[in-house]
Amino acid sequence: MKVSRTLRLVLGDQLNSCHSWFDAVDDSVTYVMMEVRTETDYALHHIQKVVGFFAAMRGFSESLSAAGHHVVYFSLDDPANRQSIPANLQQLLDAETYTQFEYQYPDEYRVDVILKDFCAALPIAWQSVETEHFFTTRETLADFFAGKKTLLMESFYREMRRKHGVLMDGGQPLTGQWNYDEDNRKKLPREHRVTPPLVFDNDVSPILSVVNATDINTIGTIDARHFVWPVNREQSLQLLDFFVEACLPLFGSYQDAMVPQQWSLYHSRLSFSMNTKMLSPAEVIDAAVAAWQANPDAIAYHQLEGFVRQIIGWREYMRGIYWMKMPEFGTLNFLGHQAPLPEWYWTGKTKMHCLRDSIGQSLQWAYAHHIQRLMVTGNFALLAGAAPDAVDGWYLGIYIDALEWVEITNTRGMSQFADGGIVGTKPYVSSAAYIDRMSHYCGSCYYSKSKKTGDKACPFNSLYWNFYDRHRNKLERSPRIGMVYKLWDRMKQEDKAALLEQAAFYLTNIDKL
Numbered sequence: 001m002k003v004s005r006t007l008r009l010v011l012g013d014q015l016n017s018c019h020s021w022f023d024a025v026d027d028s029v030t031y032v033m034m035e036v037r038t039e040t041d042y043a044l045h046h047i048q049k050v051v052g053f054f055a056a057m058r059g060f061s062e063s064l065s066a067a068g069h070h071v072v073y074f075s076l077d078d079p080a081n082r083q084s085i086p087a088n089l090q091q092l093l094d095a096e097t098y099t100q101f102e103y104q105y106p107d108e109y110r111v112d113v114i115l116k117d118f119c120a121a122l123p124i125a126w127q128s129v130e131t132e133h134f135f136t137t138r139e140t141l142a143d144f145f146a147g148k149k150t151l152l153m154e155s156f157y158r159e160m161r162r163k164h165g166v167l168m169d170g171g172q173p174l175t176g177q178w179n180y181d182e183d184n185r186k187k188l189p190r191e192h193r194v195t196p197p198l199v200f201d202n203d204v205s206p207i208l209s210v211v212n213a214t215d216i217n218t219i220g221t222i223d224a225r226h227f228v229w230p231v232n233r234e235q236s237l238q239l240l241d242f243f244v245e246a247c248l249p250l251f252g253s254y255q256d257a258m259v260p261q262q263w264s265l266y267h268s269r270l271s272f273s274m275n276t277k278m279l280s281p282a283e284v285i286d287a288a289v290a291a292w293q294a295n296p297d298a299i300a301y302h303q304l305e306g307f308v309r310q311i312i313g314w315r316e317y318m319r320g321i322y323w324m325k326m327p328e329f330g331t332l333n334f335l336g337h338q339a340p341l342p343e344w345y346w347t348g349k350t351k352m353h354c355l356r357d358s359i360g361q362s363l364q365w366a367y368a369h370h371i372q373r374l375m376v377t378g379n380f381a382l383l384a385g386a387a388p389d390a391v392d393g394w395y396l397g398i399y400i401d402a403l404e405w406v407e408i409t410n411t412r413g414m415s416q417f418a419d420g421g422i423v424g425t426k427p428y429v430s431s432a433a434y435i436d437r438m439s440h441y442c443g444s445c446y447y448s449k450s451k452k453t454g455d456k457a458c459p460f461n462s463l464y465w466n467f468y469d470r471h472r473n474k475l476e477r478s479p480r481i482g483m484v485y486k487l488w489d490r491m492k493q494e495d496k497a498a499l500l501e502q503a504a505f506y507l508t509n510i511d512k513l
Helices: 047-066 085-095 109-120 140-144 153-164 205-212 233-251 271-275 281-294 301-325 353-365 370-383 388-398 404-415 432-438 459-470 482-490 493-508
Strands: 006-009 029-034 070-074 100-104 125-129
Touching (some): 029 085, 085 109, 140 301, 153 301, 233 271, 233 301, 301 404, 388 404, 459 482
Parallel strands (some): 006 029, 100 125
16 A cells, blocks of 8 residues: 655745644655755845845744654755755655645745646646735735726725724724825934834854855845844744834834934834744734734824735735736836946945935845835836836845745836836836935935035936936826926926936936936
8 A cells, every 4th residue: 555645845935833734743744945046046135135044944944843843954055955946856756755745835926837837747646735824815806806997005905904804893994094194104303212123143154154155146244143133933923022012103103214324213124024924914913903902092093004004905915916917017117117227236335325325224234114115226216217127136136025926016016117007006206305305314415405407416306307208108197197297397498408418417427326
């Protein structure tokens, strides 16, 4: 009688100890995890991202083994490691008499194709299962918007609140109001003292040594003996507790604020833990709601709602767009942008304070919050006409929480408007005025926020008008943009010419800004 034996693959972003796979120890099941070059090399990653994933993976593998599960782990320097997912799987299947292969649905289209192709040629039975992480399936958003012309996130967010009973009173929002975004756009007062972030003290130097012994190209810096990011579920839960206790009371008010040398502010920094599935979105929301319920005087409702909207609304929405529109979404370039990113995106060496700080912070911590990503680095890339492929690659590589399913929809969609309006109803571009309103960058910048042309005029100002002028035929019919063109048309011809001349000069000399 043939003994049934199952090989189960656990990917590096599937570190979900609460998955039903692990409910019971089964001697007939072997789990395989692997560090492979195909995953380190498909983008130019931040060194903290590579090391952070490997540290979390190794810790998860050890916890499975300690619980009694049988685990095969291919480290990057393992002589038996064939450096790709299919090759390592095939090696195990050839060496052992497995009768079944199983995997959890990958979150990235690229890996989904790899595993489907691999399974199509298998001589044994196989199956794929849900990751048991998200509120939705891959198809939920497409089903919700079936037959509709626009994919409005707010509609989806409200449906998610109703369906999962989050901040609801029957069929109505708890306070009678769905969205408190207008209350969450405050600039941080200059005299405000920010709560220091909780950071960890992980020694990941052995992993760094392994990575350094290879020819893997990375960007950014790392303090390997004092690695600040959570690398297991226990630390992730500590960070969640810290957020709801110390940061949630001010999160919403200042979630769009930007301050030099303040890399964390009141943001949760839970995205790495969530995107690796060390934490679930449900438990994150539950913890935030419980903190508000326990202390509503300290945590105003708008602080909570803004956070909940990011998790159950925006995060699930972006994943739904991804699976609805891929692979075509990854090729969209509505505005036809083809320029390379400025060289200083890789160094932070620019005289523009907002970009120097946001990029420098990203290189130092592998992190920047959503407004720094959208309205500083993304804003400038869009004004500069950078190719969406180049922008995608930069964002995918530099941030520790970046996985394609969440990165490309935010970048190519919302940030770069390369999708022509699938995700956002207008391009997210601005002059210096917005950056000054939400930050403390402009006052100490080499460039003058108030100057549109001439020596030391802020590049954002002329590039803003240049952007709208060159894309008029594609944008002026948008109801959300019409006022911009009315203002442009009212300008004197000589003023418009000066703005366009200034923009052309900056674009020609972009690596020197």
